[in-house]
Amino acid sequence: MLKISLLKYSQNNCYYSVLFNAENKEDIDYMLTLVKNIKQLVQVESGRPKLRAQGKEMAQMEIVKDAYLIIEDEKIKAFGKMEEFGKSQFSNLNFQLTVDATGRLVFPSFCDSHTHLVYANSRELEFVDKIRGLSYEEIAKRGGGILNSAKATAAASEDELYELAQQRLDEAMRLGTGAIEIKSGYGLSTESELKLLRVIRRLKENSPMTIKSNFLGAHGIPMEYRGHQEDYVDLVINEMIPRVAAEGLADFIDVFCDKGFFTVEDTARILEAGIKYGMRPKIHANEMAVSGGVQVGVKYNAISVDHLEQMGDAEIECLKGTDTMPTILPGCAFFLNLPLSPARQMIEAGLPVAMASDYNPGTSPSNNMQLVLSMACIRYRLTPEEAFNATTLNTAYAMGVSNEVGTIAVGKRANFYITKPISSLEYMPYSFGENKVESVFLNGKRI
Ligand code: NIG
Ligand code: FE
Numbered sequence: 001m002l003k004i005s006l007l008k009y010s011q012n013n014c015y016y017s018v019l020f021n022a023e024n025k026e027d028i029d030y031m032l033t034l035v036k037n038i039k040q041l042v043q044v045e046s047g048r049p050k051l052r053a054q055g056k057e058m059a060q061m062e063i064v065k066d067a068y069l070i071i072e073d074e075k076i077k078a079f080g081k082m083e084e085f086g087k088s089q090f091s092n093l094n095f096q097l098t099v100d101a102t103g104r105l106v107f108p109s110f111c112d113s114h115t116h117l118v119y120a121n122s123r124e125l126e127f128v129d130k131i132r133g134l135s136y137e138e139i140a141k142r143g144g145g146i147l148n149s150a151k152a153t154a155a156a157s158e159d160e161l162y163e164l165a166q167q168r169l170d171e172a173m174r175l176g177t178g179a180i181e182i183k184s185g186y187g188l189s190t191e192s193e194l195k196l197l198r199v200i201r202r203l204k205e206n207s208p209m210t211i212k213s214n215f216l217g218a219h220g221i222p223m224e225y226r227g228h229q230e231d232y233v234d235l236v237i238n239e240m241i242p243r244v245a246a247e248g249l250a251d252f253i254d255v256f257c258d259k260g261f262f263t264v265e266d267t268a269r270i271l272e273a274g275i276k277y278g279m280r281p282k283i284h285a286n287e288m289a290v291s292g293g294v295q296v297g298v299k300y301n302a303i304s305v306d307h308l309e310q311m312g313d314a315e316i317e318c319l320k321g322t323d324t325m326p327t328i329l330p331g332c333a334f335f336l337n338l339p340l341s342p343a344r345q346m347i348e349a350g351l352p353v354a355m356a357s358d359y360n361p362g363t364s365p366s367n368n369m370q371l372v373l374s375m376a377c378i379r380y381r382l383t384p385e386e387a388f389n390a391t392t393l394n395t396a397y398a399m400g401v402s403n404e405v406g407t408i409a410v411g412k413r414a415n416f417y418i419t420k421p422i423s424s425l426e427y428m429p430y431s432f433g434e435n436k437v438e439s440v441f442l443n444g445k446r447i
Contacts (some may be wrong), residue, residue: 010226033071033097033444034090035418040105041067041079043388045409052325052397053389061385063425068104070095071414074443079412089175097446103421104438108177108407109429110369110391113398114306114327116216116360117172117182118165120152120200123361136336136363137260137288145362146186146220153186153196161199169207170361172367173447176437178210178415179406181282181356181399183254185216190240193217197249208442210413212399214282215241215250216261218270231417233266237273245277251400252303253279257296259289264296271300274275280338282398287338296325304354304398306342309333314341315347325398327354328390331364343380354394355380374432384426414444 041064053060068085070078070093078090085091126139126148135348140147153161165182172180181202187193193215200213217236225232244250253274257267271281281300286292287307294315297305306327308315319326328341355376358364369391375388396406420431420438422428428436440447 001008008293015163016189019344025174028349031073032077032093033099033414033441034093034105035069035071035099035101036085037082037100037102038064038067038069038106039101039103040065040425041069041408042105042107043392043407044079045407049403049407049409049412050393051402052352052394055347055350058347058353058386058394059383061388067106069408069416071441071444074413074445076408076410076412076414079408082325097360099418101349101418105419105422105425105428106408106416107176107388107419108392109405109415109417109440109442110176110373111170111179111395111399111401111406112177112357112359112367113304113354113395114181114183114329114356114358115367116195116358117180117367118184118249119149119167119186119361120156120161120164120362121149121185122365126228127363130336140149141219141259143223145276147188147223149186149361150188150192150220150222154189154192158195158199161196161378162202165199166206168367169203169209172359172369173209173442174437175368175370175435175439176417176440177367177369178209178442179211179396179399179401181212181214181252183214183219183437184250185219185254185256188217188220188222190235190243194243194247194249197244197247201249202401208447210401210405210415210446212401213249214252214254215244215279216254216256217244220256220261227417227436229266233262233269236270241270241273241277241279245279250279252282254281254283256284258284258287261288264292267293267296268300270298271302275300280400282306286315287332290315298322303400306356306358307332309338311342311346316346316351319345319346319351320349325354325394326351327356327395327398328380329358329364330355330372330379331366334359334375334379337362340379343376343382347382347386352394352397353382353386354398355390356395356398370428370436371433374429377429378432384429387429388425415442417441424428
């Protein structure tokens with residue numbers, strides 16, 4: 001028989017009351033949690049949940065003011081207005097955890113659908129080279145950039161890489177991210193790529209985050225393949241992809257399809273090979289040039305095409321009516337001073353738009369999705385509602401998990417964060433560079 005006691009305590013000025021097993025309080029598995037007195041419960045879906053929001057839908061966001069939220073095990077069970085809670089069927093439930101969120105807002109966790117989170121070294125010396133006038137492409141040509149990261153990554157052990165990645169994942173989680181896609185791509189040899197993907201598998205096994213892995217063997221052209229890069233493409237196709245598939249290490253397949261990197265033809269060959277092994281394309285396109293990346297991504301039914309700093313009317317046209325999520329990476333454009341993707345034009349053309357961090361040591365060394373949210377509004381002129389849809393539901397779609405996460409809907413995973421006391425939802429993008437997240441719940445558990 002369990003001995004149950006009631007404990008009240010406060011943490012970060014939030015008050016919690018917990019029923020716990022008095023003999024071993026670490027053992028408790030919260031079955032039912034109530035979050036009450038929520039100033040605004042944001043991005044709820046009271047009807048049938050959408051898989052993505054496009055065009056005008058991006059401006060729509062349901063909010064419940066003065067709300068409650070009930071979690072059963074790892075799922076959202078119910079939500080509604082506080083004034084209706086007392087007479088609802090839920091008021092008699094025996095909650096193991098009750099959180100009073102007075103003055104605070106609750107949001108679905110961010111989904112970060114594009115990261116390169118597993119790497120060995122930071123690259124701040126190249127950052128200084130860029131300030132002094134070198135371009136990203138010039139640094140890459142002389143063996144810096146991705147090749148610099150690949151060298152350090154080759155020298156690091158799987159355990160070292162895991163430790164570093166785990167810390168970064170933890171930071172992202174504290175900043176409100178609940179689902180994340182992670183790419184390989186700093187290996188560039190079969191063994192190193194497998195090492196990176198095994199690190200991602202360990203993260204999947206040990207983290208409460210929803211994680212998807214993306215095999216990016218074609219991220220850079222190793223020095224020894226310069227001048228005959230088709231041989232490296234052959235290596236990716238004939239050796240890497242079958243080995244990655246044999247260990248079941250990748251959900252998606254990626255290629256850096258761009259000027260100075262992999263061509264449209266290289267990309268088509270690699271995507272075809274990946275598709276044969278059940279990896280859906282999700283690619284880098286149109287960062288450096290209008291490279292045909294968007295078109296080749298759409299042709300192979302990519303779940304997303306990402307970057308899109310260089311977009312013409314043909315690219316926008318080509319995305320219409322497809323299942324491919326155009327994904328913008330504001331951190332990269334900010335860090336490299338690149339032109340901004342025409343986000344407004346895309347939304348006005350009826351397209352969906354997602355925005356992710358591109359967290360990596362070379363072009364976007366920040367895993368802060370709150371900052372991405374601010375940049376969405378400040379630099380790309382998205383309204384706060386559009387920016388929330390771009391960083392939650394649409395990024396969830398871009399990693400194939402929008403049926404499980406991305407909004408507050410009954411039956412979805414209870415992945416959400418409670419803010420510090422703030423005045424309104426607009427305060428989230430407005431107050432840029434500050435952490436507004438006070439506590440995080442993933443799979444129904446407070447982290
Ligand atoms: O998404 N563009 C290609 N890959 C990364 C950058 C990688 C690096 O510079 O290390 C990106 O920006
Ligand atoms: Fe990237």
